[in-house]
Amino acid sequence: MTPSMTTLDPNSPVLADIETPALVVDGTLLAANIERMAASARRAGMALRPHAKTHKSPDIARRQLRAGAVGIACATLREAEDMVAAGITDLLITSPVVGADKVRRVVELHRRSAVMLTVDHPLQVDDISAALGANDMPLALLVDVDVGQARTGVTGAAECLALARRIQAAPRLRFAGLQGYAGHVQHIVAAQERAQAAEGAGTLLRACADCLSAEGLAAAVISGSGTGSSGFDLGGRCYTELQVGSYVFMDADYARLRERDGAPLPYESALFVLATVVSTNRAGQVTVDAGTKALAVNGPPPHRLIGIADGGSYRFAGDEHGTITLAPSAPAPTLGSRLLIGATHCDPTVNLHSGYHVATGDGALAYWPIVGRYRSTPP
Amino acid sequence: MTPSMTTLDPNSPVLADIETPALVVDGTLLAANIERMAASARRAGMALRPHAKTHKSPDIARRQLRAGAVGIACATLREAEDMVAAGITDLLITSPVVGADKVRRVVELHRRSAVMLTVDHPLQVDDISAALGANDMPLALLVDVDVGQARTGVTGAAECLALARRIQAAPRLRFAGLQGYAGHVQHIVAAQERAQAAEGAGTLLRACADCLSAEGLAAAVISGSGTGSSGFDLGGRCYTELQVGSYVFMDADYARLRERDGAPLPYESALFVLATVVSTNRAGQVTVDAGTKALAVNGPPPHRLIGIADGGSYRFAGDEHGTITLAPSAPAPTLGSRLLIGATHCDPTVNLHSGYHVATGDGALAYWPIVGRYRSTPP
Numbered sequence: 001m002t003p004s005m006t007t008l009d010p011n012s013p014v015l016a017d018i019e020t021p022a023l024v025v026d027g028t029l030l031a032a033n034i035e036r037m038a039a040s041a042r043r044a045g046m047a048l049r050p051h052a053k054t055h056k057s058p059d060i061a062r063r064q065l066r067a068g069a070v071g072i073a074c075a076t077l078r079e080a081e082d083m084v085a086a087g088i089t090d091l092l093i094t095s096p097v098v099g100a101d102k103v104r105r106v107v108e109l110h111r112r113s114a115v116m117l118t119v120d121h122p123l124q125v126d127d128i129s130a131a132l133g134a135n136d137m138p139l140a141l142l143v144d145v146d147v148g149q150a151r152t153g154v155t156g157a158a159e160c161l162a163l164a165r166r167i168q169a170a171p172r173l174r175f176a177g178l179q180g181y182a183g184h185v186q187h188i189v190a191a192q193e194r195a196q197a198a199e200g201a202g203t204l205l206r207a208c209a210d211c212l213s214a215e216g217l218a219a220a221v222i223s224g225s226g227t228g229s230s231g232f233d234l235g236g237r238c239y240t241e242l243q244v245g246s247y248v249f250m251d252a253d254y255a256r257l258r259e260r261d262g263a264p265l266p267y268e269s270a271l272f273v274l275a276t277v278v279s280t281n282r283a284g285q286v287t288v289d290a291g292t293k294a295l296a297v298n299g300p301p302p303h304r305l306i307g308i309a310d311g312g313s314y315r316f317a318g319d320e321h322g323t324i325t326l327a328p329s330a331p332a333p334t335l336g337s338r339l340l341i342g343a344t345h346c347d348p349t350v351n352l353h354s355g356y357h358v359a360t361g362d363g364a365l366a367y368w369p370i371v372g373r374y375r376s377t378p379p
Numbered sequence: 380m381t382p383s384m385t386t387l388d389p390n391s392p393v394l395a396d397i398e399t400p401a402l403v404v405d406g407t408l409l410a411a412n413i414e415r416m417a418a419s420a421r422r423a424g425m426a427l428r429p430h431a432k433t434h435k436s437p438d439i440a441r442r443q444l445r446a447g448a449v450g451i452a453c454a455t456l457r458e459a460e461d462m463v464a465a466g467i468t469d470l471l472i473t474s475p476v477v478g479a480d481k482v483r484r485v486v487e488l489h490r491r492s493a494v495m496l497t498v499d500h501p502l503q504v505d506d507i508s509a510a511l512g513a514n515d516m517p518l519a520l521l522v523d524v525d526v527g528q529a530r531t532g533v534t535g536a537a538e539c540l541a542l543a544r545r546i547q548a549a550p551r552l553r554f555a556g557l558q559g560y561a562g563h564v565q566h567i568v569a570a571q572e573r574a575q576a577a578e579g580a581g582t583l584l585r586a587c588a589d590c591l592s593a594e595g596l597a598a599a600v601i602s603g604s605g606t607g608s609s610g611f612d613l614g615g616r617c618y619t620e621l622q623v624g625s626y627v628f629m630d631a632d633y634a635r636l637r638e639r640d641g642a643p644l645p646y647e648s649a650l651f652v653l654a655t656v657v658s659t660n661r662a663g664q665v666t667v668d669a670g671t672k673a674l675a676v677n678g679p680p681p682h683r684l685i686g687i688a689d690g691g692s693y694r695f696a697g698d699e700h701g702t703i704t705l706a707p708s709a710p711a712p713t714l715g716s717r718l719l720i721g722a723t724h725c726d727p728t729v730n731l732h733s734g735y736h737v738a739t740g741d742g743a744l745a746y747w748p749i750v751g752r753y754r755s756t757p758p
């Protein structure tokens with residue numbers, strides 16, 4: 001039985017030498033999350049392609065692959081390049097890659113490692129085909145379908161068919177299937193409404209696949225879903241593979257869905273920011289060295305504080321600070337003591353840091369670098 | 380006469396080879412902002428200590444020093460270390476430095492370059508004094524005073540005096556003066572109310588200084604203010620030096636204050652994110668490759684779009700994307716075309732990137748690295 005709450009102690013000797021603010025992962029809960037999602041996919045007979053945009057970590061990707069994932073999803077070319085550089089293979093880039101320089105780099109990546117792309121426009125197909133050489137292996141493309149998020153993707157079955165045919169007809173390209181990310185579904189609070197919206201997205205994808213199939217184009221891969229709808233999508237017949245990211249750390253917003261739904265999202269919050277108390281001059285309050293440059297603001301306010309007696313309430317106090325209002329008559333933590341603040345929105349929190357300190361209950365501590373952050377260098 | 384609006388063209392050949400999303404600075408407007416603040420301080424006979432937390436750029440710090448700044452403020456030890464590594468001297472770290480490892484590193488920094496610290500607790504004084512060696516030059520400390528923000532700082536004149544005396548009595552330390560950052564004042568919308576609040580903060584600092592002076596302790600430095608209150612603080616007699624950061628790029632929120640006040644904040648928005656149109660399948664809308672990992676969300680929504688006919692309206696669409704609703708009957712930008720999105724909250728936007736592409740009207744393009752971001756490495 002895996003513990004459902006972290007047992008990490010922010011003031012234990014294990015974490016004492018870490019410079020704050022810093023990302024700390026409960027390695028035991030992380031491993032349990034990875035295994036649970038893998039087991040769910042196995043049971044459903046569905047392929048799993050975890051999204052690396054959440055963790056940006058080759059070390060976590062490697063563990064997801066070991067647990068049975070067929071490959072890894074990346075949001076950007078940079079993420080994919082950095083994953084390949086760290087030895088991760090079988091990647092899907094889930095956003096359209098646009099521009100001559102990026103198309104050239106995608107082809108270079110394809111020559112080093114199996115990579116699959118998504119496209120939603122004929123020009124992307126033409127550009128990628130033109131950039132490939134006569135000796136290149138065929139590059140597999142998924143047609144990105146807009147299943148309701150209105151962000152990227154073709155907007156109907158006719159457009160989907162036209163693009164799939166163009167891929168099939170283009171030299172050195174291979175039509176591999178469809179992608180549809182139902183981003184608009186993931187955070188719907190009411191379980192039944194979320195289930196219906198998820199089914200609507202999946203059904204739309206499946207209808208596109210049927211339309212293509214009638215024309216002799218087989219969508220071997222139908223990739224989509226997300227942590228919020230995964231409980232429903234695992235039970236359906238729309239997808240061949242699940243793109244899920246947040247489950248590894250579990251966002252507070254998804255944890256809230258779980259509390260309402262019960263079972264469908266059995267993942268535990270595993271990501272924290274270790275912070276130091278840097279000011280103690282005000283009664284009933286302390287200030288810590290973790291603010292909006294250490295914890296993402298586009299989620300619920302941080303509310304899990306480990307190392308503060310009787311809870312306490314965190315409030316952002318600028319880029320580098322947060323203030324914690326202590327519970328009445330709770331003992332004030334001393335200057336220099338530390339606490340763990342639960343990250344509530346994990347993807348953008350991870351993006352603020354350069355690596356993870358991964359702690360397990362047995363006192364081991366590992367450091368895993370974060371890769372794939374923006375680095376637009378001199379042209 | 381410097382132009383008050385950028386003349387940069389996102390689709391000019393100068394910017395064509397920059398990987399998107401990327402930070403782009405209008406170098407002409409930046410230079411004008413730096414010069415205007417420096418001139419204002421000169422006229423007021425006040426020292427200027429620009430805050431590097433906004434830009435995290437040794438190149439910009441160097442230009443601020445050349446324009447007459449007495450030194451640079453840093454929010455964190457990392458920022459200060461990286462600035463010194465890049466040759467910037469005369470630094471003030473504006474947040475209390477807590478913990479044995481950081482105190483050790485501060486002393487190392489002090490041995491390489493002039494650095495001044497802020498403290499708000501006797502333990503910090505004792506720790507820093509103990510870490511200095513017999514051969515070290517005296518290290519200058521400012522007492523941080525809480526002028527109403529309730530974040531860091533001593534909370535009254537008596538505490539201020541006690542801490543200043545402790546510094547004066549400690550071996551190898553030098554009491555240099557006071558710091559009070561009126562963070563609670565900067566964004567008050569009504570000009571008169573902001574002026575009153577700014578005066579209240581400054582008066583409190585000056586009262587502490589008078590109290591110390593009566594006891595024979597001279598506060599040679601009284602450091603504080605911010606871009607939002609700088610117009611008032613420059614005319615007052617509370618501060619000896621101004622800490623101002625955002626004026627170099629000008630936050631949208633401050634620009635809004637200027638629109639209401641008229642003259643007091645004569646700085647121009649100089650920071651943009653260059654983005655590429657990556658999806659064009661929906662009528663009246665395009666999708667670009669800049670979302671919440673490229674533009675800070677804790678400010679007004681991005682609203683300045685350069686390169687889109689008749690404006691258009693930006694909306695965040697996830698970590699890597701934004702969608703732009705086009706003005707009715709406006710021509711849709713083509714796939715692969717680019718636009719410049721005005722950054723609305725500059726400090727946290729800068730923190731998402733690794734460098735600036737600095738363009739001036741004459742077609743020159745420079746690359747300036749961003750330093751001092753969190754990098755908690757293996758202990």
